[in-house]
Amino acid sequence: MRKIRVIIAKPGLDGHDRGAKVIARSLRDAGMEVIYTGLRQTPEQIVEAALQEDADAIGVSILSGAHNHICPRIMTLLAEKGLDDVLVVVGGIIPDVDVPRLREIGIEGVFQPGTPMQAIVDFITSHVRSERVPASHS
Amino acid sequence: MSRSPDRAAPSTTAEPRTSSGRRLRTVYGAPDVAGIVYTDDLNDPGHFPFTRGIHETGYGGKLWTMRQFSGFGTPAETNRRYRELLAAGGTGLSVAFDLPTLMGRDPDHDLSLGEVGKCGVSVASLPDMRRLFSGIALDQITTSMTINSPAAMIFAMYLVLAEEQGADWSQLSGTLQNDILKEYIAQKEYIYPPRPSMRLVTDVFAFCADRVPRWNTISVSGYHIREAGATALQELAFTLRNGIEYLEHGVDAGLEVDRFAPRLSFFFNAHNDFFEEIAKYRAARKLWASVMRDRFGASDERSLKLRFHAQTAGVSLTAQQPYNNVVRTALQAMAAVLGGANSLHTNALDEALALPTREAALLALRTQQIIAHESGTPAWVDPLGGSYFVESLTHDLEAGARSYFDEIDARGGMIPAIEAGYPQREIANSAYQHQQAIESGEQPLVGVNQYVDDAPLAVPTLFIDEEAAKQQLDQIGHLRTTRDGARVAGALDALRVAAAGSTNLMPLLLDAVRAEATVGEMCDALRDVWGEYEETPAL
Numbered sequence: 047m048r049k050i051r052v053i054i055a056k057p058g059l060d061g062h063d064r065g066a067k068v069i070a071r072s073l074r075d076a077g078m079e080v081i082y083t084g085l086r087q088t089p090e091q092i093v094e095a096a097l098q099e100d101a102d103a104i105g106v107s108i109l110s111g112a113h114n115h116i117c118p119r120i121m122t123l124l125a126e127k128g129l130d131d132v133l134v135v136v137g138g139i140i141p142d143v144d145v146p147r148l149r150e151i152g153i154e155g156v157f158q159p160g161t162p163m164q165a166i167v168d169f170i171t172s173h174v175r176s177e178r179v180p181a182s183h184s
Numbered sequence: 185m186s187r188s189p190d191r192a193a194p195s196t197t198a199e200p201r202t203s204s205g206r207r208l209r210t211v212y213g214a215p216d217v218a219g220i221v222y223t224d225d226l227n228d229p230g231h232f233p234f235t236r237g238i239h240e241t242g243y244g245g246k247l248w249t250m251r252q253f254s255g256f257g258t259p260a261e262t263n264r265r266y267r268e269l270l271a272a273g274g275t276g277l278s279v280a281f282d283l284p285t286l287m288g289r290d291p292d293h294d295l296s297l298g299e300v301g302k303c304g305v306s307v308a309s310l311p312d313m314r315r316l317f318s319g320i321a322l323d324q325i326t327t328s329m330t331i332n333s334p335a336a337m338i339f340a341m342y343l344v345l346a347e348e349q350g351a352d353w354s355q356l357s358g359t360l361q362n363d364i365l366k367e368y369i370a371q372k373e374y375i376y377p378p379r380p381s382m383r384l385v386t387d388v389f390a391f392c393a394d395r396v397p398r399w400n401t402i403s404v405s406g407y408h409i410r411e412a413g414a415t416a417l418q419e420l421a422f423t424l425r426n427g428i429e430y431l432e433h434g435v436d437a438g439l440e441v442d443r444f445a446p447r448l449s450f451f452f453n454a455h456n457d458f459f460e461e462i463a464k465y466r467a468a469r470k471l472w473a474s475v476m477r478d479r480f481g482a483s484d485e486r487s488l489k490l491r492f493h494a495q496t497a498g499v500s501l502t503a504q505q506p507y508n509n510v511v512r513t514a515l516q517a518m519a520a521v522l523g524g525a526n527s528l529h530t531n532a533l534d535e536a537l538a539l540p541t542r543e544a545a546l547l548a549l550r551t552q553q554i555i556a557h558e559s560g561t562p563a564w565v566d567p568l569g570g571s572y573f574v575e576s577l578t579h580d581l582e583a584g585a586r587s588y589f590d591e592i593d594a595r596g597g598m599i600p601a602i603e604a605g606y607p608q609r610e611i612a613n614s615a616y617q618h619q620q621a622i623e624s625g626e627q628p629l630v631g632v633n634q635y636v637d638d639a640p641l642a643v644p645t646l647f648i649d650e651e652a653a654k655q656q657l658d659q660i661g662h663l664r665t666t667r668d669g670a671r672v673a674g675a676l677d678a679l680r681v682a683a684a685g686s687t688n689l690m691p692l693l694l695d696a697v698r699a700e701a702t703v704g705e706m707c708d709a710l711r712d713v714w715g716e717y718e719e720t721p722a723l
Binding site: 058059060061062063064067068070071072074082084085086110111112114115116139141142158159160162163164 | 283284286287289295296297298299302303367371372373411412413499502503504536537538612615616619622623629632633642645647648718719720721723
């Protein structure tokens with residue numbers, strides 16, 4: 047009966063952490079175990095945190111427009127570490143044109159401004175690999 | 185058009201509250217203002233405590249400055265936008281820098297990857313500053329620069345450029361945001377620990393008191409505190425308490441209050457809750473006047489007058505049905521004008537999606553011009569003064585802010601409070617409560633949780649391609665190979681030595697800028713001496 051473990055990560059130079067913190071708290075209230083990395087984490091640090099914490103999911107918050115540089119790097123590093131089964135979602139100011147590209151590299155959830163918290167909770171709950179968290183799919 | 189099925193429409197008969205959570209009645213009357221004494225609490229506009237405004241004639245003498253925050257891509261691209269805004273009737277410039285510049289990193293630093301020119305203009309060196317203001321005489325305009333950790337470095341570049349243009353520093357006018365405390369509290373663009381950062385701020389105060397006397401040395405900012413989730417009351421209280429902290433540090437650094445206090449300016453949010461926002465500006469003026477007189481013994485009337493810029497609330501803009509944002513912005517701007525803003529930025533309709541397009545930025549400016557020239561509003565000074573409701577709200581906000589002052593004083597001041605995560609936690613709690621209110625439908629958002637459109641409506645958005653970053657990389661590469669490297673190294677060494685002592689750093693930064701040292705190099709020199717700040721996140 048293990049809880050879903052989620053890393054909420056804030057990469058890049060941007061310091062706007064309102065969204066990351068509200069989401070971290072919403073996921074925690076929904077019964078998940080949430081590790082918030084704090085600001086200005088490199089992709090290397092985020093992937094290392096996922097490894098150390100045995101995370102089931104990583105939620106990346108980016109508002110600065112640097113997602114096209116940061117997200118592919120995270121996905122490459124996850125693959126290198128054999129963490130392909132970790133669910134990755136991203137939220138922030140993500141233009142529509144970038145969404146298909148992010149999905150293509152394996153980011154399953156892309157949450158744009160105005161997304162209800164419950165939609166994010168539901169998405170993570172239903173998309174985390176069932177073999178990682180058997181109890182979550184009862 | 186349909187309603188989202190899982191959320192009830194809000195009842196208009198629900199008990200009304202302000203954004204600060206204050207329960208309200210639907211009718212206010214004379215008993216609600218019975219304790220208010222006109223001459224003590226309000227007084228005529230232009231008279232202590234300036235609740236009704238700092239000018240006797242309000243906007244009669246001069247309209248507010250229409251100052252549209254703008255910057256993207258390369259300095260040359262932003263320069264074109266500035267010339268357009270000035271040609272369209274904008275009356276001041278306001279520079280938005282990109283994240284690498286705000287964080288004191290050059291375009292060729294690893295951490296700048298993907299961020300150069302994205303959220304603002306990239307300005308790394310004196311040649312960039314020359315391109316940014318090409319064809320614009322610095323002594324003929326006023327410029328606001330939104331920069332904090334590297335404020336002194338960027339200001340040094342501006343001063344050297346003015347010198348090159350033949351302008352007299354004593355004639356320069358504008359504003360440096362230079363508000364580091366709200367970075368630790370809300371926006372998080374800090375570099376150094378709080379104490380050395382405060383020294384940079386007070387060095388600017390002292391330098392300008394002597395050399396650039398018409399410059400606003402700081403813009404004590406509630407805007408970002410509000411955007412991070414604070415209520416109107418928290419915005420008011422934390423901002424003014426930060427102002428008190430700057431005053432105390434200036435005095436501790438040996439400055440006489442009336443020598444630097446008149447150049448402090450403020451920056452507030454203009455949010456949705458119309459009457460509470462108006463009351464907030466009125467309470468701010470009154471609080472500041474009494475703090476300056478009673479806490480600091482200021483006697484120069486200019487020290488007592490709170491001047492402020494307002495910006496409509498970025499966080500209130502929605503990506504859904506973006507044209508609705510024009511209406512939100514107009515109402516927020518109207519509140520700022522009724523509250524006596526001295527300067528105003530109106531957001532563009534597309535800013536929940538991207539930086540604004542040229543057309544959207546122009547419409548935002550036109551919104552201000554319609555309020556100014558068609559609504560008739562600016563003809564009357566504090567037209568809501570005496571309203572039972574507005575006076576009662578003003579009084580309550582003032583009392584609430586004083587309670588926060590007491591709490592922060594009891595914690596030993598704002599820096600210990602920040603180090604303990606106190607304002608950060610207060611704001612995070614408010615942000616979370618606000619989000620829950622949106623989720624439950626208790627806080628209606630048209631187009632988001634009410635009146636949702638099934639067919640999304642796309643608006644054109646500004647796209648910043650990678651060309652800007654490439655050009656900035658080329659420019660800085662060229663600079664590094666063509667300037668006098670020994671002169672740069674000497675200036676940076678001198679800066680390190682001075683940083684370890686207590687001398688004013690502005691003259692050393694000016695020397696480094698004249699040697700064409702970059703923002704990243706100057707900031708690194710101080711990183712070598714002061715180290716970097718790391719926060720303990722408060723959820």
